[in-house]
Amino acid sequence: MTAYGLLLPSFVGVGGFLLVPVVLVVLISLTRWDLISDPSWTGLANYTDLAGSAAFWNSLRVTALFTLMALPTSIVLALLLALAINRGLPGTSALRVVYVLPWVCAPLALGVVWRWLLDPSTGAANALLGTRIEWMSDPALALPAVAFVYVWSTVGYISLFFLAGLQQIPPSVYEAATLDGAGPVRTLFSVTVPLLRPTTFFVSVTSVIASFQVFDLVYGLTGAARGYPAGSTDVIAAHIYDEAFVALNLGRASAMAVLLLVVLVAVTLLQQRYFSRRITYDMS
Template sequence: MSAVPASRRARRRREALAGYALLLPSIIGVGGFLLVPVVLVVLISLTRWDLISDPSWVGLGNYTHLLGSGAFWNSLRVTVLFTLMSLPTSIALGLLLAVAVNRGLPGTSLLRVLYVLPWVCAPLALGVVWRWLLDPTTGAVNTLLGRRVEWMSDPSLALPAVAFVYVWQTVGYISLFFLAGLQQIPPSVYEAARIDGAGPVRMLVSMTLPLLRPTTFFVTVTSMIASFQVFDLVYGLTGAARGYPAGSTDIIAAHIYDEAFVALRLGRAAAMAVLLMVVLVAVTLLQQRYFRRRITYDMT
């Protein structure tokens, strides 16, 4: 009688070992490329290091300096403003584009390819191209408008211009997720709504949006994280001049890059990266708490 349980335990151990063996490559990848870098950044944030001399321990000195630095708070403010400009706009346009493509109108296959092209292109290259397009003298945008507009030289227009280019780049990517979510909604749900007399607007507000909440949650969280970390697009648009003009585009990722590789203050750059991670985790948890009781996964 005791041989059967022993054989079962041995089989379970073999299955567990086989499972861990299959997971080992992923565990090594996550540990080597995610957990270890995070730990190293936290340790560097507690030091003063210029990549040349040996690191010196300063404890929480870098964090104290940043919390009292007007430049850091300006970067955080600019990043939040950029996110508030770009995130709702890109999500709304992405949803409307997905609804239009989901109708299967003629030419939607070509349209699907066209609106994804900006997302697959290098953001730095897009930033350089759009800097040419927005040039106040020879840019195509001002030529079409028939007037001279200092898009990237006016502090009141620079950040909205950057947000516009970012929305143009990401709206196709976002619409793909909404399109996938729309195609998971059973057609019978809309047929029942039409029988009850619901119009297109009513079905969009009362049925489509609630059933798309899992997709909306994913898109909102990932897009928010991406908007807080945007760097290369802004780098190309501003011509590598951090915060140009007058600090209006001084996003926090550019500030981290400048502190690390221009000023060679890696400790402060790492501290900013840690503070940014804390902000992103806090905002993500708030979003998860908001969506948790409002999501419907079962559409049968």
């Protein structure tokens, strides 16, 4: 009873701010509600509408493409950055703080700043390249540009997890690899990467969830124009926001949120299944 009494504040927080909202979203998804009049029960009508909604499926497609662009790039660059920091060269402590600063800053503010930098007429990016590129106006470039900014803002944060994982690998493992004649590349792929699988699993799961929920960065980069240009940046979180607070259709927006939850749970389970037989916990 003492233990449960000490855990009670956490139970209240988890229940009030996590479980109850999830239940309410599921219930609202079964209604039609505009935030003004009383909700009206519609059953599964919102889900039926979404099944035939081209805009909804386009949002899922765009979000999946964004994740495929950003996630592998973030993980690879974060691992390389962690390897460089782990060498303990002079100044790495200060650089570690610099790398994390973009993640600490508000994503909406970063989006607005990068929209200025990518401006085709007065932006610093085109000034450095010496040519005019319509970064956020060309449908073929807009989503890669958003993915680039997202990677830039998160790679330092992800590298800290890899750095912590690297520091947990015993030096004797590397000594044994050296004695066996393994070079730097072979050591990286045969020793370091396998022993970092628990860290990679955690980073992959959390990064997928974060990338599927990206909103404020895209909101700032597109100037609050959902999907600009031509629906190429219409991520699912922006679609949910627009449906809820612009179209004032809370039921439909909640149904999209529930389907997003289902997708994230399914992807997480697939990742868990993939990594479950490939993780090494005992490094003694």
